[in-house]
Amino acid sequence: MTTGQDNSLETDETLVQKAQNGDTSAFEGLVARHRDKIYARAFSLLRNEDEALDLSQEAWVKAWQRLNQFQRESSFVTWITRIVINLCLDQLRRQKRQKTESLDSLNEESGGVERQVPFTSPNPTERLELQELRQRIDRALEQLSHEHRTVLVLHEFEELEYKDIAKAMNCSIGTVMSRLFYARRRMASLMAGIKREEQA
Numbered sequence: 001m002t003t004g005q006d007n008s009l010e011t012d013e014t015l016v017q018k019a020q021n022g023d024t025s026a027f028e029g030l031v032a033r034h035r036d037k038i039y040a041r042a043f044s045l046l047r048n049e050d051e052a053l054d055l056s057q058e059a060w061v062k063a064w065q066r067l068n069q070f071q072r073e074s075s076f077v078t079w080i081t082r083i084v085i086n087l088c089l090d091q092l093r094r095q096k097r098q099k100t101e102s103l104d105s106l107n108e109e110s111g112g113v114e115r116q117v118p119f120t121s122p123n124p125t126e127r128l129e130l131q132e133l134r135q136r137i138d139r140a141l142e143q144l145s146h147e148h149r150t151v152l153v154l155h156e157f158e159e160l161e162y163k164d165i166a167k168a169m170n171c172s173i174g175t176v177m178s179r180l181f182y183a184r185r186r187m188a189s190l191m192a193g194i195k196r197e198e199q200a
Contacts, residue, residue, distance in 0.1 A: 047141060063079075151169065
């Protein structure tokens with residue numbers, strides 16, 4: 001096995017096969033190719049850079065340990081994304097338990113969120129407005145409960161189906177649908193409130 005070899009022209013499938021045969025440089029090629037995307041998935045759920053970095057790194061460690069369990073029923077990216085999502089959900093559940101234990105009065109019901117925002121291609125004169133819009137989105141996301149933020153991110157960004165979200169979050173499809181409905185309405189309300197606040 002040569003170290004430092006150029007894997008950039010090989011497909012994920014080829015790199016996975018080599019890595020399953022013990023080629024660590026092939027796995028390093030997969031990490032280099034997809035680490036930014038996996039970090040972004042973690043951050044979209046956790047909203048915390050340090051935690052997202054820790055859990056995205058943990059996801060890569062688990063992926064290496066479980067690589068022989070990967071059966072290629074889905075793409076490698078889908079598989080590693082599921083690993084990081086599950087780690088993030090576990091972390092959010094732990095945080096929620098800690099908050100509930102220490103701060104019963106914490107109003108987590110003030111959250112429900114939706115990415116109900118028009119992501120159109122901006123012309124140069126719209127860049128400042130778009131930046132302000134993204135800041136409003138981030139502020140609104142911070143106010144959502146982890147359940148509503150998670151269901152929104154999984155549906156809108158990961159484009160997971162209801163049944164897959166239900167499995168990941170350990171709840172029924174009906175619960176997913178109602179959370180998503182509430183999250184969209186709540187996000188719109190929060191965004192409007194933040195805009196009024198900025199204009200006051």
